[in-house]
Amino acid sequence: MTTPKNPLGNADWWRGCSIYQIYPRSFQDTTGDGSGDLRGIADRLPYVASLGVDAIWISPFFKSPMADMGYDVSDYCDVDPLFGAIEDFDALVAQAHALGLKVIIDQVLSHSSDSHPWFVESRASRNNDKADWYVWADAKPDGTAPNNWLSVFGGPAWEWDSVRKQYYLHNFLASQPDLNFHNTQVQDALLDTVEFWLKRGVDGFRLDTVNFYVHDAALRDNPPMPRGKANDIPDTNPYGYQDHQYDKTQPENLLFLARFRSLLDRYDARASIGEVGDGSRSLKTVAEYTSGSDRLHMCYTFDMLSPEFSPAHVRGCVEAFETSVADGWICWALSNHDVQRHVSRWMAYGGNADAIARFGIAMLVCLRGSICLYQGEELGLQEADLAFEDLRDPYGIRFWPGFKGRDGCRTPMVWDGGLANAGFTAGTPWLPVPADHQSRAVNLQEADAASILAHYRAMIRLRSEIPSLRDGDIAFIDGNDADILAFTRAGKTLCVFNFGLGAARFSLRGRLASARASAADVVIEVDEVALPGLGWLIADLDA
Structure with a gap:
């Protein structure tokens, strides 16, 4: 190697x-x-x-x-x-x-852990040296949270503290209090x-x-997310129902x-x-x-x-x-x-x-x-x-079974197909090693x-090896099959990708000099390229 x-x-x-x-x-x-x-x-x-x-x-x-x-x-x-x-x-x-x-x-x-010494001191009173190091707020008159902000990991983004008799902000777990960057x-x-x-x-x-x-700083309520507007959160989580303008x-x-x-x-x-x-x-x-x-x-x-x-x-x-x-x-x-x-x-x-x-x-x-x-x-x-x-x-445990969490992408790396746990550990792995991973x-x-x-x-x-792929400009090419994505890098390199499962054709318009890499079964003809389903081509262009 x-x-x-x-x-x-x-x-x-x-x-x-x-x-x-x-x-x-x-x-x-x-x-x-x-x-x-x-x-x-x-x-x-x-x-x-x-x-x-x-x-x-x-x-x-x-x-x-x-x-x-x-x-x-x-x-x-x-x-x-x-x-x-x-x-x-x-x-x-x-x-x-x-x-x-x-x-x-x-x-x-x-945010930090709630066991961080900064937070331990901050929650001890309202007047210590780190009292304002985290985001604290009084309850509303009816005892509810200061506003409608939600945690990414489920529920309100506010946790009541019985010592300070205030709420603190946590955008994730209650054990992950948010630091106060206004300080x-x-x-x-x-x-x-x-x-x-x-x-x-x-x-x-x-x-x-x-x-x-x-x-x-004014702790204004977030408005609702307009219908159809994109967000990063699965629809199994109500966090995505808000337009996060203020948190x-x-x-x-x-x-x-x-x-x-x-x-x-x-x-x-x-x-x-x-x-x-x-x-x-x-x-x-x-x-x-x-x-x-x-x-x-x-x-x-x-x-x-x-x-x-x-x-x-x-x-x-x-x-x-x-x-x-x-x-x-x-x-x-x-x-x-x-x-x-x-x-x-x-x-x-x-x-x-x-x-x-x-x-x-x-x-x-x-x-x-x-x-x-x-x-x-x-x-x-x-x-x-x-x-x-x-x-x-904890994210997956909270929203199971509608959302299975992130452990499925965090399982151990597989090194040796002939060893227990694929060579990751001689002990019991913290997450299982799937059999279909071990074969890879x-x-x-x-x-x-x-x-x-x-x-x-x-x-x-x-x-x-191709400088234009590292830092060259990108320009998309119009007029292709709906399944085709085509663009050039620095005007020197042609990149064509067929997202479809069926064959598609791309017109070269006299541009191709030589192919650098391609999927199997890609056919380069005089004035066009035939790409199989999920086919792709990376090629040099004529000067």
Whole structure:
């Protein structure tokens, strides 16, 4: 297995880069306790580097009660013993850098755990030094919550505290109280924790729920969501019934992002990527958050992580961003730790799982922006079908069975098809390892030159070899079959994708110079290309 060198040695390494997301609890266990750890990640980094990606994003590994699998932080500046020690993290960074990989870590700044010392002090009284570090509000005269805001994880976004005799805000679990970003001391303290990791050599930060940081200080009620307006939340959850005008995406957030960017700019070649969940406003929010040189480097949204699978949807997402932003940047992903794996989502439209996996990565590497892969998608893994008693995700447990939660995409990575638990752990895994995943283990695909893994490597390599795919302009081509998505990159590279299950034809109009890659059974004729169902073509254009 060869390890490619990272070509991105400058401050703009993030522009057009390929990122590999690692969910540490499910990547590799080295202790036998059934949960992955930092040493396990370090051990597997040669494999990650062999994919040809430029960076890794590691989901939270900080000290936490694990009520939300680490997204409830009790100490921003230490490693949870479940994952190892701070020395293990330092060794991981050194190993990644030696392999040419940048290291991006998750920062969960909008809220902490209720066991964080800051919150413990804040809830102790109304007049202590941290009394205003979280979002507290008095009850209405009838004792009900201050307003109608809802939690993403179900129920009101307010929890009564019997000591302060007030409500506190939590956009997620009641054990995840929201920090008060209207207090500059809170901002200062959080930026200090970010700098702690900058000094340890971290190259970038993925900012969890970045548009949730600031709330409306007047605590105004959210209006109802207009009928038919898009949102990011399953319709099994009443959260999607509100138009979230006041509980997130407030203009004051831009001031904090400027402070965050100023801190990063004091260090060489550091980058930031924000997670934006804002319904139909998401791409507009990305535009605002990445415009100019004093905000985030890039953001991603849930637009491409939705169940929709059509040329119109992909084109609409890309054009909405391109027309909104002059100088901002976006990161596209098809799967992550919060959504059903894209092969399973798109199979609802029909088609073969492997063909869908090949189609997805071919399209992703051609899009303008940076791209992010989620562990296991390079093996063509589908969503795991778990029993209720196996669930660990509080979101899924709360809304079962209408919504099965996120555990189906978080099951352990499969390394060796001949070992118990596919080589993930010598113990009992924290989530089951599905049998159909084990048959797609890394070692089995390494031995197959026609595997999904081999295809992913080829596509990522192609993106690195064709400069126009990394940072060239994108221009869509009109007048195609309704199932065809076609565009050019920098006027030099033609990308054509047939979303349909039946054959389709695309007129070349004399443009094609040579093919770079294509699906099987694609036929290039004098003036057109015949594409089978889920067929695709990437080609050079005549100068």
